[in-house]
Amino acid sequence: MHLRHFRNYDDLTVHFAPGVNVLIGHNAQGKTNMLEAIYALSLTKSHRTNNDRDLINWQHQSAMISGVVEKQTGRVPLELQFTTKGKKAKVNHLEQARLSSYVGQLNAILFAPEDLSLVKGAPALRRHFMDTEFSQMSSKYLYDASQYRTLLRQRNKYLKQLKYGQQHDRVLLSVLSDQLAAYGAEVIVARYHFLHQLEKWAANLHEQISLQAEQLKLKYITQVNVGDDTSVDQVYHQLLKIYQDHQEREVDQGTTSYGPQRDDIHFVVNGKNVQAFGSQGQQRTTALSVKLAEIDLMKEQTGEYPLLLLDDVLSELDTIRQTHLLTAIQDKVQTFLTTTSLSDVARQLIHQPTIFEIKNGNLIKEEA
Numbered sequence: 001m002h003l004r005h006f007r008n009y010d011d012l013t014v015h016f017a018p019g020v021n022v023l024i025g026h027n028a029q030g031k032t033n034m035l036e037a038i039y040a041l042s043l044t045k046s047h048r049t050n051n052d053r054d055l056i057n058w059q060h061q062s063a064m065i066s067g068v069v070e071k072q073t074g075r076v077p078l079e080l081q082f083t084t085k086g087k088k089a090k091v092n093h094l095e096q097a098r099l100s101s102y103v104g105q106l107n108a109i110l111f112a113p114e115d116l117s118l119v120k121g122a123p124a125l126r127r128h129f130m131d132t133e134f135s136q137m138s139s140k141y142l143y144d145a146s147q148y149r150t151l152l153r154q155r156n157k158y159l160k161q162l163k164y165g166q167q168h169d170r171v172l173l174s175v176l177s178d179q180l181a182a183y184g185a186e187v188i189v190a191r192y193h194f195l196h197q198l199e200k201w202a203a204n205l206h207e208q209i210s211l212q213a214e215q216l217k218l219k220y221i222t223q224v225n226v227g228d229d230t231s232v233d234q235v236y237h238q239l240l241k242i243y244q245d246h247q248e249r250e251v252d253q254g255t256t257s258y259g260p261q262r263d264d265i266h267f268v269v270n271g272k273n274v275q276a277f278g279s280q281g282q283q284r285t286t287a288l289s290v291k292l293a294e295i296d297l298m299k300e301q302t303g304e305y306p307l308l309l310l311d312d313v314l315s316e317l318d319t320i321r322q323t324h325l326l327t328a329i330q331d332k333v334q335t336f337l338t339t340t341s342l343s344d345v346a347r348q349l350i351h352q353p354t355i356f357e358i359k360n361g362n363l364i365k366e367e368a
């Protein structure tokens with residue numbers, strides 16, 4: 001990987017190892033920035049800011065991240081350039097007209113301490129989780145979800161204009177409702193199936209981590225009826241009917257109250273919703289199982305394991321959970337783990353880690 005003028009990195013080339021890469025450093029040296037660079041190389045955007053300008057070093061006007069991904073099908077050079085005017089993404093040195101044709105070349109799963117609140121946090125967090133993860137597995141999902149978001153913004157704007165009498169034409173509202181229902185149905189059916197697949201892997205991991213004491217189920221919460229055999233067309237008609245039945249109410253409120261932007265996931269352990277009734281430990285085990293399950297699901301869906309980015313999470317987990325995490329990933333997932341100091345437990349658990357010391361935007365590889 002090569003970074004130029006990215007955050008606090010000036011000009012850095014680094015060769016990472018295929019196994020576990022440990023990035024050790026004091027606070028504010030560039031550990032999270034490095035994970036952010038890898039994440040951005042995967043998804044074209046940061047996990048912690050929506051403003052790409054934040055990624056550019058304060059002394060400069062542009063930044064670059066490039067890297068070579070070694071896939072089963074061969075080596076793929078990727079490059080991202082950020083300027084104050086926008087960004088460019090290249091695959092195999094060719095600029096991509098759409099960012100969506102770039103995403104999916106390199107998949108990455110990031111796990112940070114705040115992800116432990118996936119279970120107890122707000123529903124928006126769980127929707128964001130579905131969107132980021134499923135978009136990496138399916139370019140169709142990425143496209144449908146982004147079309148849905150654009151249409152939702154347009155429809156909300158139009159509903160507000162109707163509410164305040166700036167517009168009167170209900171025909172245009174019907175057109176927007178129809179298009180919104182079409183993309184909404186794609187998103188809902190895809191989420192249902194992906195969550196069903198994710199549950200298989202997550203339940204298995206949860207059972208192991210809880211030493212066979214707990215059974216985890218994932219329940220997809222959405223406003224329409226959806227099951228194993230429900231078609232996209234059936235969901236589309238349900239949504240369309242909801243929009244027709246509630247048109248006056250939505251105009252009154254000036255916003256769209258129905259659709260996948262209101263979805264949620266319930267995590268159920270031994271028959272009880274963990275969000276409401278689970279102990280902190282159960283909530284953490286659930287979050288960990290779901291995150292680890294994504295690794296296997298991505299492999300199943302794409303044929304390649306994703307990269308795993310662990311931002312200072314070991315210190316947040318007890319020994320049992322650390323052991324499960326580290327044994328689940330070893331020898332199969334290329335991992336990048338940041339820490340201010342590696343505990344003795346972790347040192348013993350990681351097979352042949354490659355250790356880099358991060359100091360003020362520089363990486364120094366420790367000799368084995």
Ligand SMILES: Nc1ncnc2c1ncn2[C@@H]1O[C@H](COP(=O)(O)OP(=O)(O)OP(=O)(O)O)[C@@H](O)[C@H]1O
Pocket residue numbers: 006007008025026027028029030031032033034053054055056057058059340
């Ligand atoms: N655009 C930027 N240009 C220059 N420096 C930046 C930019 N954005 C952030 N920094 C600096 O990068 C430094 C490293 O930040 P980073 O978040 O990577 O720290 P860290 O090593 O993960 O530390 P911690 O252990 O405290 O989380 C910070 O001092 C921050 O001020």
